[in-house]
Structure formats: C-alpha cells, structure tokens
Amino acid sequence: MSDSSPLPPVRLRSEAELARDALATPLLSRAARLARWAGPDTRVGTAGELVEEQLPAAAEVLGLAGEDAAALASEAWRVAVDTGLVEIADEEEGTVTAGADLALLTSGSPHDVLRVWLDALETTLADASVPDLGDLVDAMDGGGEIDFSSLDWDPDAEADFLDGVLGNLYVLTVGEQGPGDSPVPLPALAASVIVPDDMGEPTNEVLEQVSDAMMRLDDQFRVLEPIGLVDFQPVDEALLTDDGEEPAAPVDETDVTRYGMVRLTPLGLFGMRTRLLEAGMTAPAVGELADKGADVLLDGTSAFPPAAAQAETEQWLARREPLAAARELLAAARGSDAGAPLRRLRCQQALSLVGADAEPALREVLDDAELGGLARVWLTERGAAQVPAPPESMVFWLTIDTVAAQLAAEGNSVELQALVEGLAAQHRGFFTTAWRVDHPATPEVLEAMGRLHPDKKVAKEARKAAFKARSQQGG
Numbered sequence: 255m256s257d258s259s260p261l262p263p264v265r266l267r268s269e270a271e272l273a274r275d276a277l278a279t280p281l282l283s284r285a286a287r288l289a290r291w292a293g294p295d296t297r298v299g300t301a302g303e304l305v306e307e308q309l310p311a312a313a314e315v316l317g318l319a320g321e322d323a324a325a326l327a328s329e330a331w332r333v334a335v336d337t338g339l340v341e342i343a344d345e346e347e348g349t350v351t352a353g354a355d356l357a358l359l360t361s362g363s364p365h366d367v368l369r370v371w372l373d374a375l376e377t378t379l380a381d382a383s384v385p386d387l388g389d390l391v392d393a394m395d396g397g398g399e400i401d402f403s404s405l406d407w408d409p410d411a412e413a414d415f416l417d418g419v420l421g422n423l424y425v426l427t428v429g430e431q432g433p434g435d436s437p438v439p440l441p442a443l444a445a446s447v448i449v450p451d452d453m454g455e456p457t458n459e460v461l462e463q464v465s466d467a468m469m470r471l472d473d474q475f476r477v478l479e480p481i482g483l484v485d486f487q488p489v490d491e492a493l494l495t496d497d498g499e500e501p502a503a504p505v506d507e508t509d510v511t512r513y514g515m516v517r518l519t520p521l522g523l524f525g526m527r528t529r530l531l532e533a534g535m536t537a538p539a540v541g542e543l544a545d546k547g548a549d550v551l552l553d554g555t556s557a558f559p560p561a562a563a564q565a566e567t568e569q570w571l572a573r574r575e576p577l578a579a580a581r582e583l584l585a586a587a588r589g590s591d592a593g594a595p596l597r598r599l600r601c602q603q604a605l606s607l608v609g610a611d612a613e614p615a616l617r618e619v620l621d622d623a624e625l626g627g628l629a630r631v632w633l634t635e636r637g638a639a640q641v642p643a644p645p646e647s648m649v650f651w652l653t654i655d656t657v658a659a660q661l662a663a664e665g666n667s668v669e670l671q672a673l674v675e676g677l678a679a680q681h682r683g684f685f686t687t688a689w690r691v692d693h694p695a696t697p698e699v700l701e702a703m704g705r706l707h708p709d710k711k712v713a714k715e716a717r718k719a720a721f722k723a724r725s726q727q728g729g
Contacts, residue, residue: 263538263562264428264527267520273364275521276371279482281378282337284316284330289339289356291315296350302335302342304328329381337373368524375481375525382477383412415447415467416474417529420518422446423484424526427518430559440475440489440514444468468514475516483522487515544569548579548586551604552597556662560603567604580605580612588624590694592662599659602628606635613638627652650691653677658695661702671706678703678712685719689726697724 266272276282291312297305304312304327312331313323334340338355358366426438426446444467449456456464468489475486490512518526530537543554543566551570555563571579587601588594605612605628616632619625620642627648633641644652657677660670678684688700700720707713 261425261530261535261537262428262430263540263542263558263566264424264523265540265562265565266524266527269364269368272521272524273367273371275482275519276367277359279371279480279521281330281333281480282371282374282482284326285334285337285339285374286356286359287316288312288327288331289334289352292334292340292350292352294349298342298350302332304331332381333374333377336377337370339370371482371521372525372528375483378478378481378483379413379416382474383409383416415470418447419443419471420483420526421530423516423518424523424530427523430561435517437485437487437515437517439510440468440471440516441465441510443516444471471516472514475514482519483525485517485519487511489514540565541569542566544573546570548582548601552583552586552600553593555600556593556596563600563603564607567600567607571604571607576608576611577615580608580615581618584615584619584625584629587628588622592694594624595655595658595695596662598624598628598655599663602631605632610636623648623651624655627655646687647691650687651693654688654691654693654696654699657699657702658693661699666702666706670702671708674703674706675708678707678709678716685715689719689723691723694727697727 267275277286297308299305309324309327312327313319316323316327316330318326331340334353335342338353339359340350340356341353343349343351355370358370362370423438423443426443427435441464444464445456448464448467449460453460472489475484476488478484479486493512527537527539538554538558540562543551546554548570551567555566558566574582583601583604587598589597605616613633613636616629619629622629627644630641630644631652657670657673660667660673664670681687685700689696693699697720700716700723704713704716704720707716
C-alpha cells in the first residue's frame with residue numbers, strides 16, 4: 255500500500271459498541287480476570303512472567319483445562335502486564351499489584367477501554383510474529399540458548415509481512431469492490447502480498463511461496479482471533495497430511511473455505527485504522543466530516559467511492575436544516591480550479607438527498623453561470639413549476655463540467671465512454687460548438703472524448719475540437 259494515497263473510508267461502530275466488543279474478547283477478559291486474581295502471593299520471574307508453579311492456579315481461575323491451559327494462562331498474564339492491568343510491585347521479590355488501568359475496564363470511558371485493548375492488540379501482534387514454540391525448541395543449542403540463525407527468522411521482516419497482510423485485508427474490507435463483511439479466502443490474501451500485480455500466470459515457485467505464506471497466516475490468525483481482531487476459520491487439518499499420507503476423510507480441493515477464511519471484525523477495523531493512522535496513512539472514517547463546512551465535505555468526499563460519499567453526506571445533512579444546507583453546498587461548489595467540477599458533482603449528489611424545502615436555494619442560483627444548469631436539473635427532477643429553459647451556452651457548459659467531473663472521479667471508465675457516445679449521438683454538430691465553451695476543462699474533456707469514442711471519425715472530430723479549444727485558451 256502506498257502511504258501517499260488515501261484509503262477508502264471505513265464505517266465504524268460507536269466507541270461504546272466497540273468498547274463492549276473489546277471487553278468481551280477472550281484474551282482481554284482473561285487478562286482482566288488474572289489481574290483481579292493476582293495478589294501479594296503471586297510470584298513472577300525476572301521478565302514479569304508468571305512462575306511455572308503459578309500457572310496451574312492461573313489456568314484454574316480462567317476455567318482452562320487441557321494441554322494448552324498453561325500456555326493460554328501465560329499468554330493472558332503477559333497481556334495483563336503489558337497493558338498495565340497488573341504492575342510488578344517489587345522486582346527483587348517478584349510480587350505484583352493491581353495496575354492503575356485495571357479500574358478503567360469497569361469505570362473508565364469507552365475511549366479508555368479501547369486504549370487498553372489497543373495495547374493488548376500490540377502485544378498479540380508481536381506474539382503472532384514469533385515462530386511456533388516447537389520451532390523455538392528445535393532451535394535450542396546444547397546450552398539451552400535459542401540459535402535464531404537456524405530459524406531463518408527475521409523479526410522485522412515477519413512483522414512487516416503481517417502488517418502488509420492486515421493492511422490488504424483492511425483495504426479489501428472497506429473498499430466497495432471488495433467482499434465487505436464477507437470473509438476472504440486465505441490463499442487469496444496470501445497471494446495479495448506475494449504475487450506481483452503485473453504477473454500473469456504465477457510460476458510454480460511463486461505458488462509455493464503463496465502456500466508457505468498461507469500456512470504462516472494460519473498460525474498467525476489463530477493467535478490474533480482471541481484478541482478480537484479477526485474472525486478466522488482455520489485451514490482444514492485434513493489438508494495438512496504429510497507427503498504420501500492419505501487423509502482420514504475425502505478432501506474436496508475445490509472447496510476454497512477448507513483452505514481458511516478470515517475477516518476483520520468491527521473491532522478489528524477500528525484497531526487497524528488506528529494503527530494505519532499512527533503509521534502516517536490517510537485512513538478516513540465515515541462521519542468525520544459531519545461537523546465541517548460544506549467546502550470540506552465536497553473536497554473530502556471527492557476521492558470517496560459513491561456509497562461512502564453518500565453515507566458521509568447523509569450524516570452531514572442530518573445536522574443541518576435543508577435550506578441552509580443547500581445554500582452552503584451551492585456556495586462551496588463554485589470555482590474554476592481543477593477540483594471544481596468534481597465538487598459540483600458531489601454537490602449535485604448531495605442536493606439529491608435534500609427535500610423540497612431546499613427549493614428557494616436552487617432558484618436563487620438559476621442565473622449563475624456555474625450553478626444554473628444543475629439547479630434546473632434539480633428543480634425539473636422534482637416537478638417544480640416555472641423552471642426556465644437553459645440557454646444553449648449553459649447546456650454545453652454543464653456538459654463539459656459533468657464530463658470533467660466524471661474524468662476526475664472515475665478516469666476512462668466504461669460508464670464515461672457510454673456518456674461520451676451518448677453526447678456525440680444526441681447533439682448533432684456537438685464538437686463544432688463545444689470547443690468554444692468557456693470552461694477551463696474544455697480541452698481536456700474534448701481530448702478524453704477523442705480517446706474514448708469508438709468511432710474513428712467522431713474521435714477525430716473531438717481531437718480537432720480539443721486542438722481549437724486549447725489554441726483559444728492560449729495553450
């Protein structure tokens with residue numbers, strides 16, 4: 255992901271809802287229970303970890319049993335220490351006391367709770383980047399020290415890999431063309447960080463890298479699910495048989511869900527957005543512009559996909575009276591700068607959400623060269639009486655402005671090509687008049703029409719008109 259281009263806006267739940275989700279996550283709730291259980295008799299090691307003799311009692315407090323109980327209790331304790339739910343009272347004696355942040359989970363604000371959860375998330379992400387415990391044991395030398403060089407493990411590279419995967423999952427989730435709330439197949443997610451964008455058919459070597467990455471992610475998402483970052487369906491263990499060993503049951507290799515499925519939870523979206531912001535990324539959230547002026551709204555939503563722009567605009571309008579909102583939007587839509595056409599398009603889309611109470615504002619701009627065309631469209635669509643017919647110059651100016659806005663919003667899209675074809679077909683001699691339109695974007699629009707129109711004769715007319723327009727503007 256580039257850190258220079260804004261990400262699609264995310265729709266977040268309220269802080270109160272997210273805080274309830276955070277308190278209900280298995281890992282944070284276990285950490286809080288251990289923090290309340292700890293007392294003067296609790297003993298920890300030099301790194302703040304529970305001593306081995308304490309682990310059975312900690313597991314019992316958490317209601318854990320089985321061979322993983324001690325490891326799960328140790329993990330929860332580490333989160334309690336790292337988040338300040340417990341504090342080491344005496345390093346020499348190894349005793350602990352309740353931390354100042356423990357009270358925040360019951361009496362703090364939702365923001366306080368989420369801050370504690372974010373600290374717990376960072377601890378868990380660090381744990382997820384560490385090799386499997388079995389690999390660590392295998393890497394121990396004769397002196398009981400871990401030989402990290404034998405692990406082929408680069409901590410920074412592993413953390414970067416996981417960050418990249420989670421970043422891609424975030425983009426897939428918030429993007430309007432992505433799966434949204436639906437889970438993403440693990441092979442597709444692994445491929446998104448392994449397979450180059452310009453690669454056609456992946457090579458066997460690349461496919462092997464994707465397979466290895468998929469299995470790393472299977473381990474990592476198992477670690478991340480208890481903190482509430484993701485909902486995860488692990489890889490079907492029937493697929494993990496050793497070479498030459500027959501699976502216990504028939505395997506349907508066409509069933510992609512058996513290869514693992516993952517999605518960010520609502521809490522996970524909040525967590526990822528927070529981390530992206532801290533990393534310097536532009537990661538907007540729907541609703542952030544609701545208390546800003548119309549100029550900020552129109553500029554801010556210019557890069558938003560349509561559904562997100564509408565959601566943001568609806569929240570902005572909900573705080574204002576329709577007539578005042580319409581006047582503010584129209585005033586902000588004026589201008590001859592490069593961003594003005596797209597502002598006017600967003601203004602038109604916003605006004606489509608405003609009721610009849612806004613009519614006086616639209617009538618006030620009927621004679622405005624920049625706004626008169628869209629005002630007539632709005633009034634006509636609502637069946638308003640006595641809407642004056644637009645002069646031809648206004649029709650052509652609005653046409654150029656609309657195509658310029660679509661170019662800025664979508665580039666050379668299929669929809670824009672259809673619009674271009676329709677304009678050339680509906681207006682006989684369109685290009686004879688269009689090049690004279692006094693709009694800053696006229697040359698650019700006519701050049702785009704020349705690129706997009708499939709008829710070579712019409713495309714040539716558009717290019718000639720673009721040349722005349724550029725000459726007229728002195729360029």
